[in-house]
Amino acid sequence: MKLSEMNKEQLQKFKNDAQAQYDSFKAQGLKLDMSRGKPCKAQLDMSMPILDVFDSSSDLTDRDGVDVRNYGFLTGITEAKELFADILGIKPSMVIVGGNSSLNLMYDAVARAYTFGVYGGSKPWCQNEKVKFLCPVPGYDRHFGVTQTFGIEMINVPMGPEGPDMDMVEKLVQSDPLIKGIWCVPMYSNPDGYTYSDETVRRFAALKPAADDFRIFWDNAYCIHHLKKDHDSLLNIFDEAAKYGNEDMIYEFASTSKITFPGAGVAVICASENNIKFTEKLLAMQNISYDKVNQLRHVRYFGNADGLRKYMDKHMAILAPKFDLVVDTLARELGDLGILTWNVPKGGYFVSVYTPEGCAKEVVRLCKEAGVVLTGAGATYPYGNDPTDSNIRLSPSFPTLDDLAKALELFCISVKLAAANKLL
């Protein structure tokens, strides 16, 4: 029975039950962290053999004869470029293999554009009276953190199962020259788990920005992070953009942070050769080389793109049961109550849920008080401001199945309690 169909007495009883369950849960003194999309211990353990790739007897010369231990080769070793290029369906010359963090590469790309401008742009972003970014919402808090740091005004664009509202994106980008960029997680979006439709990718590729220095930040963080054999697929935006001469409009990002070790992986920024050349020139003032030993370690470990894709099946085997548990628990506990909707992603790291308006913060607070830390409500919106206070990002990857089950039980109780309180 839906809560909205209960009479006051039924609702009060429902609330009292939820409160009693909540109190007994709180008494257990749980301490679980579901706040971030972190790989779990089993995933990290799975990648330990990457540490066997090199020992003191190894030959650390790459295919081109480069001693990867020494300085130089700023844009990365050829075979690492090839590995990522194969995965992303682009040319190796479009890849810069950076350090350990795609977030850092994104920050640097924004910072460079802000201070020095972009290839083909008439001036640095910072020389405009104002700079604006489109932010599909809900989205990734760290994206919003980067733009907020630079004082860039963020404009919400609603997400749907096909991707961002492209009517709105087109209208804004084509009319306002102060809009310099848009954050996209085109595959298994953070947090909704949506993959942009072919039509959406084509419309992105065909954008006609009013600004001569507009960039799409295509954060393909989950490009091979499937949760189902029957997985989504994403149209290659560079191929589409080529049809419109728009290749210079795109920066794509990816990393192995959720493939080997977060923080000790390898990240890339991919772009047209014009953009790469422009970027390399500035990058050469910033760094002499990234960690090529780790690049070669990763290439030797995976062998090639097929090896890497197969490797992801092992992650799927660990993660899929956790996502199934989330979806099954939500359906079982809340399915009939009409107080929560959720997405069922085929990949990525999150389950995005929607409480009744004005309840998300309260649910997160209740969970925290009983020992389970969720991603902060509002975090999935620019400035931490979810206008309806309803979206919560669940991150099931890190806890064990047992811990996850407990956390989900508490979560469902908290949703019931918050919704009942709201209605009473």
Added chain:
Amino acid sequence: MKLSEMNKEQLQKFKNDAQAQYDSFKAQGLKLDMSRGKPCKAQLDMSMPILDVFDSSSDLTDRDGVDVRNYGFLTGITEAKELFADILGIKPSMVIVGGNSSLNLMYDAVARAYTFGVYGGSKPWCQNEKVKFLCPVPGYDRHFGVTQTFGIEMINVPMGPEGPDMDMVEKLVQSDPLIKGIWCVPMYSNPDGYTYSDETVRRFAALKPAADDFRIFWDNAYCIHHLKKDHDSLLNIFDEAAKYGNEDMIYEFASTSKITFPGAGVAVICASENNIKFTEKLLAMQNISYDKVNQLRHVRYFGNADGLRKYMDKHMAILAPKFDLVVDTLARELGDLGILTWNVPKGGYFVSVYTPEGCAKEVVRLCKEAGVVLTGAGATYPYGNDPTDSNIRLSPSFPTLDDLAKALELFCISVKLAAANKLL
């Protein structure tokens, strides 16, 4: 006999001999690179056991119980902070263990100050009509590259055996609020190999800048990179600065790039706790964590600061003969001719030489044409402009002793030829 004391006939004969030697050298078709201070193969081979530190059976939990394979702990693991703190004589809370590149940390520090300002500063550097840096010369070309990239005006300050001309530094820093920083390599300076005297360090520590956002960029790249048992020592600038309440004025940098593997080492930025807190807040928008696996790998490899210091003796054993060869060859070939002066460093990576005015570019050109690439003449000055065209940075570390001997022979011939041509 000095060239300046030769009559025209003697000089012509001297030149002809040099030309003949040069031509025969050129015919050999040498191909050697002495342009950068790169560690040589023997040094890199020496560090190979660091790759045995971890294998798939290793426990990658640090002393605090942190699983270094996962996200987080942005400022680095405690035991890595302690290792660098011990080496530099500061508190671990003053250390951020960054990525693989101290240059990148310096660039980022300039970029942050430029766009966002520094702790205690009234506004971002970029909001001034102009920003200026003092550049002790000759100095490190990549330092100058960073400041030039941000359009920062660079002012030459002469170096001497005690360090930069402190009368000039004090006068400028204390009178001009647009001077926001100074580049220093205080120990075994690049390229002269000078270590700042105690008096110089004290005067730096006691500076009273006109700018409220002035910073000393203390690039302690060669802090333990001695070439002699009887080595230089450097006063601890933070200890001195504390006497004047000036701790917030200093950013110190160091790395293991020339200890283990360049590009696959660990770098640090060190500063007062005020500066560290301010930096961490901005850094958290840029990155989730640096490579903590590599941090722990380095700590386990060296054990502690003493282990690290002892390790440097092995580098000394490889490098000292090369530096001896440089100094001996220069003395033997050019000692009596009065056409070259040079420093005899007790550490670092360079021998700095001075040709007669207007000859450095020509010497570098002659060497290049005969197959030996030196650091570009002028590179040791801002904007690549050595006002007297006389300084050349020799980098003896990379070639083998045999190759170095050949390169030095060519270098001496080139100096003779250029000097004779100049005088004729």
